[in-house]
Amino acid sequence: MDKILYFPTINIVKSNWLMGSLFYWDKIGSIVPIEFLERPELLDDHMRMLVEVQLIEQVVPENYIWEINNFEKSFMDFIDKNEIISKKVRMLRRGTVLNGKDEVYPSFNIHMGKLDSIGQELVQRGLAIKQRSWYKVEGYTASNFMTYLATVLGTLTDYMPITDSYHQMYHFLPLEEGDLPHVLKEQLKSKIINNVLPIPKFIEDPYDIYRFKEKYYDSLKGFRRFVESFIQDLEHLSENQQGKRLELFTEQAKDEISYITDRMKDYRWRMLDFASICSLGSSALTLGKGIIEQDVVDVASSSFGLMGAFCAALGKEKLIELERKPLAYAAILNKQFNVSKR
Numbered sequence: 001m002d003k004i005l006y007f008p009t010i011n012i013v014k015s016n017w018l019m020g021s022l023f024y025w026d027k028i029g030s031i032v033p034i035e036f037l038e039r040p041e042l043l044d045d046h047m048r049m050l051v052e053v054q055l056i057e058q059v060v061p062e063n064y065i066w067e068i069n070n071f072e073k074s075f076m077d078f079i080d081k082n083e084i085i086s087k088k089v090r091m092l093r094r095g096t097v098l099n100g101k102d103e104v105y106p107s108f109n110i111h112m113g114k115l116d117s118i119g120q121e122l123v124q125r126g127l128a129i130k131q132r133s134w135y136k137v138e139g140y141t142a143s144n145f146m147t148y149l150a151t152v153l154g155t156l157t158d159y160m161p162i163t164d165s166y167h168q169m170y171h172f173l174p175l176e177e178g179d180l181p182h183v184l185k186e187q188l189k190s191k192i193i194n195n196v197l198p199i200p201k202f203i204e205d206p207y208d209i210y211r212f213k214e215k216y217y218d219s220l221k222g223f224r225r226f227v228e229s230f231i232q233d234l235e236h237l238s239e240n241q242q243g244k245r246l247e248l249f250t251e252q253a254k255d256e257i258s259y260i261t262d263r264m265k266d267y268r269w270r271m272l273d274f275a276s277i278c279s280l281g282s283s284a285l286t287l288g289k290g291i292i293e294q295d296v297v298d299v300a301s302s303s304f305g306l307m308g309a310f311c312a313a314l315g316k317e318k319l320i321e322l323e324r325k326p327l328a329y330a331a332i333l334n335k336q337f338n339v340s341k342r
Helices: 016-024 034-038 045-052 071-080 083-093 118-124 139-157 166-172 182-189 207-215 217-234 239-266 281-292 305-314 316-323
Strands: 003-006 027-031 056-059 108-111 128-131 134-137 160-162 192-200 272-279 330-333
Touching: 003 139, 016 192, 016 207, 016 217, 016 272, 027 139, 045 056, 071 118, 071 139, 071 305, 083 139, 108 139, 118 128, 118 134, 134 139, 139 160, 139 305, 192 239, 207 217, 217 239, 239 272
Parallel strands: 003 027, 003 160, 027 056
Antiparallel strands: 108 134, 128 134, 192 272, 272 330
């Protein structure tokens, strides 16, 4: 799988994350409502330019979610059984969430093309407000929904859901809300490989990226496979063994990193930086295996979290497919992981 589907936002913010993703993945998709295809001026200038030079593909949710009979029910069952959201509803009644006072999860606007009938269900529960083509959704609910949507769409389109936000990665793990972000950081610490992907800090013409990828496709793909193989190895090692394996990987990667760096300098991209990568595979898939092994029908119960909703929507077979892909949830990181920008 060489295609990634970015979430949670439509426009992808300029960052090391975006630059690294543009170079090291064959395709980047963004979840874009059909209205934006009809009115491309709704995209920000940088995003529109990346779409025009075919560096980003627009994945239209309206083309897919209607195919899923349980799309609404699976998510709303998760919402109705989630203790954290029940607490949010009580906060909403006091007017402390949609007014922007929830510091961890501020309210978030989601286009109606993504929500479909879920939008009205959230309004009825007091978790959203309709505003023309958008719903203003309570932040924790919105964050869960965008993770759910990206996972469902990724499965249907053979894109790998990927994010630059702890808030989204968090929903795949069996953690309590209060654990964010420090416990999640601890869980991911051994899975972060620092400063491994050479990237330019700035490129004036995005089409130069397209030309570079075409010319050095085999080298970039080979390096990505090398990194993927290393991360897959980590999944089977103890914590002590992981440190030694990382040292070996760092030494083995030097030549390939130098080669790609020199090729970038040939393009006069003198200001080079190095991004890091992170795999969330084992943590998420441990929970996934628990769902697969369950005989009970109620996989959308709160104990299974969002992965249970995903399983209820598309079936255990799709979750088994994810289990076979240990890089199902991976991210290219900034030096400081994005914990606030939505």
